[in-house]
Amino acid sequence: xxxxxxxxxxxxxxxxxxxxxxxxxxxxxxxxxxxxxxxxxxxxxxxxxxxxxxxxxxxxxxxxxxxxxxxxxxxxxxxxxxxxxxxxxxxxxxxxxxxxxxxxxxxxxxxxxxxxxxxxxxxxxxxxxxxxxxxxxxxxxxxxxxxxxxxxxxxxxxxxxxxxxxxxxxxxxxxxxxxxxxxxxxxxxxxxxxxxxxxxxxxxxxxxxxxxxxxxxxxxxxxxxxxxxxxxxxxxxxxxxxxxxxxxxxxxxxxxxxxxxxxxxxxxxxxxxxxxxxxxxxxxxxxxxxxxxxxxxxxxxxxxxxxxxxxxxxxxxxxxxxxxxxxxxxxxxxxxxxxxxxxxxxxxxxxxxxxxxxxxxxxxxxxxxxxxxxxxxxxxxxxxxxxxxxxxxxxxxxxxxxxxxxxxxxxxxxxx
Numbered sequence: 001x002x003x004x005x006x007x008x009x010x011x012x013x014x015x016x017x018x019x020x021x022x023x024x025x026x027x028x029x030x031x032x033x034x035x036x037x038x039x040x041x042x043x044x045x046x047x048x049x050x051x052x053x054x055x056x057x058x059x060x061x062x063x064x065x066x067x068x069x070x071x072x073x074x075x076x077x078x079x080x081x082x083x084x085x086x087x088x089x090x091x092x093x094x095x096x097x098x099x100x101x102x103x104x105x106x107x108x109x110x111x112x113x114x115x116x117x118x119x120x121x122x123x124x125x126x127x128x129x130x131x132x133x134x135x136x137x138x139x140x141x142x143x144x145x146x147x148x149x150x151x152x153x154x155x156x157x158x159x160x161x162x163x164x165x166x167x168x169x170x171x172x173x174x175x176x177x178x179x180x181x182x183x184x185x186x187x188x189x190x191x192x193x194x195x196x197x198x199x200x201x202x203x204x205x206x207x208x209x210x211x212x213x214x215x216x217x218x219x220x221x222x223x224x225x226x227x228x229x230x231x232x233x234x235x236x237x238x239x240x241x242x243x244x245x246x247x248x249x250x251x252x253x254x255x256x257x258x259x260x261x262x263x264x265x266x267x268x269x270x271x272x273x274x275x276x277x278x279x280x281x282x283x284x285x286x287x288x289x290x291x292x293x294x295x296x297x298x299x300x301x302x303x304x305x306x307x308x309x310x311x312x313x314x315x316x317x318x319x320x321x322x323x324x325x326x327x328x329x330x331x332x333x334x335x336x337x338x339x340x341x342x343x344x345x346x347x348x349x350x351x352x353x354x355x356x357x358x359x360x361x362x363x364x365x366x367x368x369x370x371x372x373x374x375x376x377x378x379x380x381x382x383x384x385x386x387x388x389x390x391x392x393x394x395x396x397x398x399x400x401x402x403x404x405x406x407x408x409x410x411x412x413x414x415x416x
Contacts, residue, residue, distance in 0.1 A: 023191025030184025032161025054375015072357020158272025166265020234401030243370025278333025302331030
């Protein structure tokens with residue numbers, strides 16, 4: 001039975017989960033300013049080529065290849081709130097250096113690469129902790145709802161962040177727009193400081209095992225779970241294509257289609273609107289299809305709409321981008337919620353943070369290669385053809401996930 005003290009603790013943790021959600025949501029929303037500003041700053045101010053712009057995207061994802069597995073161990077050495085606080089403070093300081101360098105006339109292309117790398121280093125630690133928080137702050141019957149909230153925050157940032165960033169670039173210029181990102185990190189720090197939960201570090205006594213022993217334990221767990229492996233493979237393909245899309249889409253819309261920064265931001269925001277629709281409908285879809293079927297069926301059905309994006313033309317042809325992005329990302333938003341819930345439900349609590357690190361190492365590590373692929377395709381074939389190839393490859397992600405026995409399940413079982 002749950003006593004008053006237990007109920008009070010649950011209430012505090014649910015309140016703190018809302019603060020975590022709000023702070024991270026604001027941070028993600030404002031963080032889109034650098035996604036729009038850095039490519040424009042590189043191409044228009046520093047004279048970078050399409051390939052060099054693609055390297056900015058790739059540089060931001062390189063730490064996921066290098067740091068993710070060690071971060072899965074060492075992020076558990078400190079209390080999770082402390083780890084997230086340090087990551088936010090570091091990211092705010094690094095991003096602020098770009099406008100400072102631009103104002104003093106010392107900004108160079110390598111500064112943008114270095115900024116993305118260092119911010120991403122802090123983000124690796126932040127996200128591994130952040131994604132392991134729902135099971136530690138919410139009861140199991142509210143876990144799907146919690147993951148939906150996190151996906152809503154992500155979708156809001158994709159829906160309205162580019163528009164906000166586009167107009168910020170238009171008003172302040174790309175060299176000052178990153179300050180909006182710094183403000184978002186400051187908001188996340190404030191929400192963190194308002195939390196009251198005392199969630200302890202997960203690895204306070206595990207140092208004797210050693211990093212490789214701890215990682216090996218998590219790797220053995222993942223490799224013996226074909227369902228988790230298939231979901232990681234599908235997510236890896238999807239993330240590779242997403243990074244290639246990011247490397248191409250701004251230059252495609254700005255140069256090939258010829259849209260202004262404000263309109264460009266609104267078009268990029270259609271991706272988030274689709275994600276928002278998918279996130280809000282994820283609970284209903286999971287109840288109707290089952291939590292297992294919801295992982296892959298909506299994405300498989302809606303993925304072909306992404307082929308409309310490279311057909312975008314000026315004028316009324318912009319509707320092709322809007323409608324294609326809306327439908328495509330609605331399906332993949334449901335996929336993201338389902339994939340996170342699948343890993344959380346199939347993983348024992350003491351292995352969750354390290355398992356998340358293994359999942360992120362593979363899926364997020366592919367973002368680095370995706371940035372290189374996008375830049376390479378843009379250089380070889382131009383942004384439009386490169387984008388068409390990327391969107392075609394993206395169709396395979398949900399089918400790979402369904403290649404395991406997941407396709408026979410209606411609901412995801414819960415590990416005891």
